[in-house]
Amino acid sequence: MDKRQVSVKRVIALIIITNLITASLLIFAPIPFIGGKKLVSNEEYQFVKKFNKLISIKTILEKKYVDKIDEDKLVEGAVRGMVDGIGDPYTVFLNQKEFEELLTHTRGxxxxxxxxxxxxxxxxxxxxxxxxxxxxxxxxxxxxxxxxxxxxxxxxxxxxxxxxxxxxxxxxxxxxxxxxxxxxxxxxxxxxxxxTIKTVKSDVIENDIGYIRITTFDEHTADAFNKALDNLLSKGIKGLIIDLRDNPGGLLDQCTQIADRILGEGTIVYTIDNQGKREEWKSDSNKLNIPLVLLVNEGSASASEILSGAVRDFKAGTLIGTKTFGKGLVQEIISLPNKEGLKVTIARYYTPSGECIQGKGIEPHIKLDLPQKDKIKELSYKEDIQIQKAIEVLRNK
CATH class of the missing domain: 2.30.42.10 (PDZ domain)
Structure with a gap:
């Protein structure tokens, strides 16, 4: 393999300015020194060469900038720039404050x-x-x-x-x-x-129709849904409405647990990563045995669309409302040193029929939009034409 000699100081500076994690440090550490230089592989040399601009700019700033430079901010800016260069708004670097906010949000x-x-x-x-x-x-x-x-x-x-x-x-x-x-x-x-996000609320409407609204999928949502559904079933409901309108998504495992409760045996969703690896989430043979309607709109995204797509492809219920948001990407939250984090898009998800809805959304079986005047106020179920349509559909099952 072709070898190159690179200044040790330049390599170390590169590592510092890009704030690379331990794995990158291990690439360079075992390589022996030769006459004050460091022997590196051609691949490593090209890596240093690509990021040489970063080192040059840092050097100029240190020499020329009128005020004292905060190196921590410089490092964070360089890292953010690297991540932003991907061009994906869902892939982001999170400093301590941002990472804590994200964790707080998932806690509710x-x-x-x-x-x-x-x-x-x-x-x-x-x-x-x-x-x-x-x-x-x-x-x-x-x-x-x-x-x-x-x-x-x-x-x-x-x-x-x-x-x-x-x-x-x-x-x-x-x-x-x-x-x-x-x-x-x-x-x-x-x-x-x-x-304080209460992600699930439920009620019995029209005497025998169960209604469950899911506002987001946080770490408690599946348990709350199961308790709500058990309570409704104990009251003898003959049909169920799951309201996913304006639900932006959340934790994938919570969504698939809910899907497993209501769907029969099969694949709920699968993902494909950048290596072509496929991962599947499946449901068992136990399922909901009463008619089902899902309410969706343009605010129904991500995990909401996973549940909607599975219900549609399983032919397990009727979707009513407007086309969903169209977010078919999966993010992983990675914890970094110093209580920082990285949110990375790691895969695309696909409905059971093999459709990726990124940028497209899911069309409901019955298209029905709320009047504009009704979108800015809280409606009773009798005033909500989408809920009324859902009741009509369930009555005719």
Whole structure:
């Protein structure tokens, strides 16, 4: 193999500036020194050569920049730049604060305004407001674009920064500038509050129809769903509505546990990674034996679409509403040293029939949109035309 000699100082500087993890350090450590140089393979030499620009810029900044440079910030900026270079808004580096916020969110509570957001056309789009939160009460809607936070322009490239800016201490205020189709630019001043996410709520409607609303899939959702379903079944329901409207997704295992409860034997979903490796999640033969309807809309994303796609492909129920969001990517959260993290898109997921819905969404069996005036207020089930349609479908099963 072709070998090259590279300055030890330059190699060490490269490792520091890119903040590479231990695995990268092990590549260089065993290689012997020769006359003050380090013997490296051609592959390693090309690695150093590619990142030489980074070292050169760091050197210039250290020599020329008027103020003292914070090397920690320089390293973080370099790492963020590397990750951003992929061009995937769902693959991001998380510093200590951001990583803790993510973990807090999956545990179910945080201080903020109560919005789930995503990326569309390079902009930050509201996937769904969380029920009974400042954003929900103010009337922010699915499909709104967030243009500014506290008068600072934001974009999908800095989505995590924008999310962090919307969070803060309970009782403090934050200003959001949004764009809404047909309305133009709107401004909202919201007071941050503790957002406690109760992901499942249930009720019996029309005497014998069970209704379960799932707002997101966090680490407690499957247990809460099973308890709610058991309670409804004990009351003798003859049909079930699962409401996934404005549910932006969440933990895959929680979604597949719910799917396993209601579907028969088969593949719920499968993923394919960058090596072509396929991983499957399956359900057993036990299934729900009453008619089922799922309510979906443009705010139903990710894990919501996995459940919807499985119900559709199993022919286990009827989907009613509007086309779903179209997020067919799977992320892994990787813990790094110093309590930092990396969120990485590791695979695409596919419905049982083999469809990847990334950028496409899932079309419901029955297309029915709520009137615009009804999207900005909480409706009773009698006022909600989608729920009423679901009841009609269940009655005719």
């Amino acid at each position: 509570s945080y201080a903020g305004v109560g919005l789930y957001v995503g990326e569309k056309d390079g902009k930050i789009i509201v996937v769904a407001p969380i029920e009974d939160t400042p954003a929900y009460r103010a009337g922010i809607q699915s499909g709104d674009y967030i243009l500014k936070v506290n008068d600072q322009d934001v974009s999908a490239k800095e989505m995590d920064k924008a999310v962090s800016m919307m969070k803060g201490k309970e009782g403090t205020k934050v200003k959001l500038t949004i764009y809404r189709e047909g309305k133009g630019t709107l401004e909202f001043e919201l007071t941050r509050a503790i957002i």
